[in-house]
Amino acid sequence: MEYVIEMLNITKEFPGIKANDNVTLRVKKGEIHALLGENGAGKSTLMSVLFGLYQPEEGIIKVRGKEVAITNPNIANEHGIGMVHQHFKLVENFTVTENIILGMEPKKSFGRIDIAKASKKVKEISERYGLSVDPNSKIEDITVGMQQRVEILKMLYRDAEILIFDEPTAVLTPQEIHELMKIMKELVSEGKSIVLITHKLKEIKEVSDKCTVLRKGRYIGTVDVKDTTEEQMAEMMVGREVSFQVDKEEANPTDVVLSIKNLNVINNRKLQAVKNLSIDVKRGEIMCVAGIDGNGQSEFIEAITGLRKIESGSIMLNGKEISGMTIRNRTLEGIGHIPEDRHKHGLVLDFTLEENMALQTYYKEPLSKNGLINFEERNKVSERLIEEFDVRSGQGSETKARSMSGGNQQKVIIAREMDLSPEVLIAAQPTRGLDVGAIEYIHKRLVEERDSGKAVLLISLEMEEVLNVADKIAVLYEGEIVGMVDADKTDENELGLMMAGSKRGEVS
Amino acid sequence: MERFRNYLANEKNHKILIPIIAVILGFLLGNIVMLITGENPIELYKALIQAVFGVKVDNIGTGKTVFVVRKVGEYFVYVMPIVLTGLSVAFAFRTGLFNIGAEGQLLMGAFATTWLGITLDLPAIILIPIVVLGGALAGGAWGFIPGYLKAKFNVHEVVVTIMLNYTALHLTNFLMKEIPGSDSVKTAKLNENALLSSEMLRNLTSNSRFHFGFIIVIIALVIFWYIINKTTFGYELKAVGYNPNAAEYAGMKVKRNAALSMAISGAFAGLAGVVLVAGTFGYGRVLSAAEGYGFDGIAVALIGGNTAIGSLLSGLLLGSLNAAQPIMQGQGVPKAITIIISASIIVFVAMQKGISSSLKKLKGAK
Ligand SMILES: Nc1ncnc2c1ncn2[C@@H]1O[C@H](COP(=O)(O)OP(=O)(O)OP(=O)(O)O)[C@@H](O)[C@H]1O
Ligand SMILES: [Mg+2]
Numbered sequence: 001m002e003y004v005i006e007m008l009n010i011t012k013e014f015p016g017i018k019a020n021d022n023v024t025l026r027v028k029k030g031e032i033h034a035l036l037g038e039n040g041a042g043k044s045t046l047m048s049v050l051f052g053l054y055q056p057e058e059g060i061i062k063v064r065g066k067e068v069a070i071t072n073p074n075i076a077n078e079h080g081i082g083m084v085h086q087h088f089k090l091v092e093n094f095t096v097t098e099n100i101i102l103g104m105e106p107k108k109s110f111g112r113i114d115i116a117k118a119s120k121k122v123k124e125i126s127e128r129y130g131l132s133v134d135p136n137s138k139i140e141d142i143t144v145g146m147q148q149r150v151e152i153l154k155m156l157y158r159d160a161e162i163l164i165f166d167e168p169t170a171v172l173t174p175q176e177i178h179e180l181m182k183i184m185k186e187l188v189s190e191g192k193s194i195v196l197i198t199h200k201l202k203e204i205k206e207v208s209d210k211c212t213v214l215r216k217g218r219y220i221g222t223v224d225v226k227d228t229t230e231e232q233m234a235e236m237m238v239g240r241e242v243s244f245q246v247d248k249e250e251a252n253p254t255d256v257v258l259s260i261k262n263l264n265v266i267n268n269r270k271l272q273a274v275k276n277l278s279i280d281v282k283r284g285e286i287m288c289v290a291g292i293d294g295n296g297q298s299e300f301i302e303a304i305t306g307l308r309k310i311e312s313g314s315i316m317l318n319g320k321e322i323s324g325m326t327i328r329n330r331t332l333e334g335i336g337h338i339p340e341d342r343h344k345h346g347l348v349l350d351f352t353l354e355e356n357m358a359l360q361t362y363y364k365e366p367l368s369k370n371g372l373i374n375f376e377e378r379n380k381v382s383e384r385l386i387e388e389f390d391v392r393s394g395q396g397s398e399t400k401a402r403s404m405s406g407g408n409q410q411k412v413i414i415a416r417e418m419d420l421s422p423e424v425l426i427a428a429q430p431t432r433g434l435d436v437g438a439i440e441y442i443h444k445r446l447v448e449e450r451d452s453g454k455a456v457l458l459i460s461l462e463m464e465e466v467l468n469v470a471d472k473i474a475v476l477y478e479g480e481i482v483g484m485v486d487a488d489k490t491d492e493n494e495l496g497l498m499m500a501g502s503k504r505g506e507v508s
Numbered sequence: 509m510e511r512f513r514n515y516l517a518n519e520k521n522h523k524i525l526i527p528i529i530a531v532i533l534g535f536l537l538g539n540i541v542m543l544i545t546g547e548n549p550i551e552l553y554k555a556l557i558q559a560v561f562g563v564k565v566d567n568i569g570t571g572k573t574v575f576v577v578r579k580v581g582e583y584f585v586y587v588m589p590i591v592l593t594g595l596s597v598a599f600a601f602r603t604g605l606f607n608i609g610a611e612g613q614l615l616m617g618a619f620a621t622t623w624l625g626i627t628l629d630l631p632a633i634i635l636i637p638i639v640v641l642g643g644a645l646a647g648g649a650w651g652f653i654p655g656y657l658k659a660k661f662n663v664h665e666v667v668v669t670i671m672l673n674y675t676a677l678h679l680t681n682f683l684m685k686e687i688p689g690s691d692s693v694k695t696a697k698l699n700e701n702a703l704l705s706s707e708m709l710r711n712l713t714s715n716s717r718f719h720f721g722f723i724i725v726i727i728a729l730v731i732f733w734y735i736i737n738k739t740t741f742g743y744e745l746k747a748v749g750y751n752p753n754a755a756e757y758a759g760m761k762v763k764r765n766a767a768l769s770m771a772i773s774g775a776f777a778g779l780a781g782v783v784l785v786a787g788t789f790g791y792g793r794v795l796s797a798a799e800g801y802g803f804d805g806i807a808v809a810l811i812g813g814n815t816a817i818g819s820l821l822s823g824l825l826l827g828s829l830n831a832a833q834p835i836m837q838g839q840g841v842p843k844a845i846t847i848i849i850s851a852s853i854i855v856f857v858a859m860q861k862g863i864s865s866s867l868k869k870l871k872g873a874k
Pocket of ligand 1 (some may be wrong): 086314
């Protein structure tokens with residue numbers, strides 16, 4: 001069978017690093033081809049080359065057997081190539097429809113944009129694939145999960161034949177992922193071809209036909225997915241065996257460190273997002289707040305960390321009321337925060353890796369004294385954390401955060417927050433976008449925090465992570481905790497039902 | 509050749525390369541315009557050389573005076589305030605704020621300097637610091653107003669600073685005339701001890717108005733560089749400028765920093781007022797309209813990439829074009845040419861994204 005896409009011997013360099021080193025990828029028509037590799041292995045780079053965002057130093061690209069030069073995304077579009085990026089490229093204060101038609105607006109007379117028509121078409125596609133996106137809501141008002149769907153819609157709206165998904169499932173709930181998988185299968189049955197980047201081996205097993213593995217920029221091999229186990233794929237990408245189980249002893253919870261009582265929080269749309277919520281988190285335990293995206297998790301975290309005002313209620317840390325404190329003071333009292341949206345809150349993308357590592361400690365000794373930065377100390381801290389958390393980049397401490405791979409950006413944030421060793425570490429989707437090796441490491445570190453007598457408040461959409469890492473699980477549904485269970489006394493099914501709000505479980 | 513191409517393609521070097529390329533393109537465009545309109549482009553460069561180095565190229569070997577230093581002094585007299593307003597705009601920009609109000613802040617600084625310099629009678633060693641700090645404070649206070657309004661009520665600083673420019677113009681005109689000894693166009697002379705001008709510098713530059721203000725400029729450059737690059741305050745300002753959400757997340761006081769940044773920005777502009785009054789003129793002036801130092805400052809900051817050293821270099825460049833104007837006119841070349849050049853440099857700098865991506869394509873191009 002013929003290949004729709006052939007990328008042959010592609011080499012792409014960045015300052016200090018060969019992101020792709022003689023990589024070959026061949027995709028057949030109508031197949032789902034997975035692209036697997038560690039954080040920084042060069043997956044996004046390879047796809048950006050295919051989408052015309054980067055020009056390779058070496059190698060050729062063939063589309064439907066013909067050699068082509070894809071010098072910019074418009075040319076990629078002409079060849080029927082569409083891409084959903086790892087980090088969305090949406091205009092925050094535009095509506096869904098405006099974002100989707102950007103660059104190819106349907107016109108009425110006198111060059112006016114025919115929004116109504118576009119809106120209708122968006123709605124149609126949305127319904128056809130069961131994406132249930134409201135074409136008229138603003139991007140800034142919808143959840144990250146919804147934004148993801150807008151990106152998918154955008155590609156479908158442009159009638160792309162070859163669809164590139166760069167970690168599309170990282171932000172979706174299990175149900176949404178399930179739906180997306182269905183959509184993808186439907187798309188290929190209509191003759192479209194898909195390149196899927198994901199770190200979740202289960203997804204690769206579920207939908208893809210072939211899997212190409214990269215490691216440190218180099219091509220390792222392409223395998224038939226049905227003949228390969230998850231363990232084999234993991235080993236191919238990391239170069240060693242990976243354990244999928246989190247090793248941990250039974251938790252030894254002691255006294256309550258974070259106590260939240262009758263918390264009420266209002267969201268951006270002035271709706272009650274958190275309703276009369278009460279929860280206690282103890283030292284020495286990992287408490288997980290599970291739930292489907294958009295059930296008040298974001299507002300809940302923002303209320304604890306101080307990014308959002310609360311309406312009423314109390315938040316006590318070590319017996320001290322912190323709900324009126326500034327963000328800085330909460331950090332000093334012992335709140336650590338791995339934020340949900342790494343680009344919005346977690347990083348200053350135009351700062352270097354080193355400057356980002358200092359974001360929570362720059363004002364304290366030894367990183368500064370009397371308002372003067374101690375560059376030597378700052379560099380030491382940065383180098384140490386890079387080493388400890390295996391942060392990979394082109395130029396080490398000097399690298400601009402913007403140019404780092406998504407997973408490595410995430411590692412910077414995790415390293416910084418964990419290094420604070422806070423009383424309570426609020427970890428919102430901490431392993432989003434990390435490869436299996438890195439996830440293994442982060443989970444180990446979370447358990448270590450717990451064992452050293454700290455508390456971890458984990459917010460995760462991922463069932464497996466919730467069940468594997470947490471000691472206790474609080475299920476959040478429409479802003480309320482509808483159930484509290486021990487992680488070892490529940491299963492995916494029960495949690496799923498609780499998350500859907502159908503069973504108001506027993507509060508332990 | 510390969511190495512050079514890779515140097516050009518490396519994004520890290522673009523911060524320096526882009527302004528240089530913009531300047532080259534700006535001059536090229538100016539030369540093309542000159543050729544089309546039948547002027548000799550060489551005249552432009554001769555005028556620039558005379559303006560900056562005081563060398564009359566035409567007179568070399570003719571026995572006439574070759575070296576005329578007065579023009580050089582006047583060149584620096586013009587450069588000093590625009591470097592300062594440039595620093596003002598650049599500083600605010602680092603915090604993500606657009607200070608269009610350097611003009612007004614300059615005028616407030618100028619008034620404070622005039623008033624202090626005329627009413628106080630102290631030895632120079634005390635009076636000069638008072639005059640300089642007074643001017644900086646007045647400019648800073650004027651800059652703080654839009655900063656505060658932004659922080660407190662989220663009013664956009666561009667609107668407020670533009671309005672405050674007009675307010676400052678009329679307010680200072682009124683106040684200047686109230687100072688004893690003023691007539692309708694200018695005030696009395698400042699106290700001798702308040703002046704930055706010096707006999708020595710004047711003699712050195714054959715009677716130009718060159719003065720000790722250059723020391724203020726150098727100190728201001730160092731302060732700017734120091735705050736932005738060495739202090740945690742500068743680190744915060746940059747974080748706020750790049751990503752206010754992350755700055756807030758990290759516990760920085762985003763609003764307070766914005767207000768402070770505008771105040772410091774205003775202080776730099778206020779210093780430009782000091783330099784003009786205590787240095788260049790020696791008296792306060794009643795102006796019928798703004799003189800455009802504030803807008804020059806925007807150009808200086810833009811071309812200089814909002815850095816200290818960049819502001820100095822671009823101030824020197826734009827100053828040279830300005831100083832070349834009268835010389836070119838003397839040769840019958842319209843002065844509009846220099847305006848075309850400086851305007852197109854700004855346009856090319858504004859096209860930095862495009863220039864940057866073209867440069868990147870140079871790499872490995874076969
Ligand atoms: N624009 C850029 N400038 C400089 N270096 C870059 C740039 N983009 C990527 N890199 C570097 O190239 C390498 C590969 O990055 P890439 O984003 O392709 O990784 P990835 O496989 O997608 O990783 P992840 O799973 O973390 O998303 C990384 O080391 C990264 O730092
Ligand atoms: Mg990637």
